[in-house]
Amino acid sequence: MTTDDKTPPPHAAPDWTIPQDWASYTPDEHAMWDRLFARQAEMLPGRVIPAFMEGLDVLRMTKPGIPDFDELNERLMKATGWQVVAVPGLVPDEMFFQHLSERRFVAGRFIRTPEQLDYLQEPDIFHDVFGHVPLLVHPVFADYMQAYGAGGLRAAKLGMIDALSRLYWYTVEFGLIRDGADLKLYGAGIVSSYGESIFALDDASPNRIGFDLERVMRSRYRIDDYQQNYFVIDSFEDLLARTRDADFRPIYERLRDQPAIDVGELAPGDRMFHRGTQAYALARTAS
Template sequence: MTLVQNYSTYTEENHKVWAILFERQMKNLPGKAIPEFFEGLQLVNFKPDRIPDFAEINKRLKSLTGFEVVPAPGIVDDALFFELIANKQFPATVWIRKMEQLDYLEEPDMFHDVFGHVPLLTIPVYCEFLAKLSALALEHIDSPEIIDRLTRIYWYTIEFGLFRKPGSEARIYGAGILSSVGESKLSVSAESIKNKFSVAHILDTGYIKETFQSQYFCISSFEELLDSLPEIAKVLVALRQELEV
């Protein structure tokens, strides 16, 4: 991709939209999001009233985990998406929603991509899982059926994952929840279904794009995600063998 973030083109309204969304979630997320998210916000030095500059973000991220944020035009195809992340490049949109779109947006914008994802890219074990999961996807990129299943793992962890230690309340680490005022309230409430993390269960569970999720999966540590990779790989190989019969 050759797209760049032309920072000088952002208008004052663009920055104001970021500020409104940022302030709203910073009031909403304490007690709901994992502590590492707030630590990550500090490490990447987000400003509450200005859209983040990718060049500044990357100076900090690279020294922490080797990751960097690369500008993307929007949703990219699976092959490019997983190739970028396997190479520790996280694709993020450079546009931000309009003022009249504060509460609803059909596709992810910069606030989701950057506010939701980037703070977690400061966590080494999280980044290792993300890169290795993407490398695994590339091994099966020629099979839409397998990529559909593997995308469920990504969806129910990186995008909509919850974190719950034994005896503790559920907390949010999924970027899709962190950037959503409504789902960040629902996901950790008593109203939501919270399952224990299970590779088999997730691979057998479709996900929802149009509305809030009907259920969530809870990990007890980021090491649990990393340790699940051999099982994921084994299941995908078995699925491929079934498809080729």
């Protein structure tokens, strides 16, 4: 998501944006997008929140392969006033928040190789665009993303970016949502991953815990494997109501005096949808 480097690369603008240069993508790169898109679009129905599948149509371009941001942005602007901007890679925290607060979503322009089909640590254009953009068509979630960006700018001034980054991780990237009696996917890190799309809902290993803002802000996460805890929101409307225009300063002050909750750990008061076995994590540790 972000980098500690404060100076943009020479070929980037001061706001870290670069041209997408759609014409420079190779046939192999377009084929990789189409392969990934087809695989996820086939397996996600019934697993992902319906709003995601509805928003997926915004990515069905008039040209095959990787979406051309010019065409994509025309559609997004008409829907919710958002646009996607290309960046050379990870960007600084405050620049990331600034873009979100102005309804711009930053996306890497590179796409993974066949060797990285199922996993890569730095997000590529498939993760950024397939994973994130469909829900930017949803008015409430689009407002949440903008509110998060504004909140990030405030958190930066208070030295609490770590706490707020956990909120992003466990909602925007790896969130689950209630859909009647079922749980569904909505986090971009899950829906863009074939393996985690199955693991997050079906595997007995991870904990699935009701969303609590302060609890999430205390919860460490891992970037190199499937999550051990997932947090379940009731609705996008509820998520926005808990965060939009909220003054997090009292929460931040409480968090300064409390230890972080480790990856996979449960906490007093957790509202459990599923108490995980942690078998996957234990097996990985033992191997």
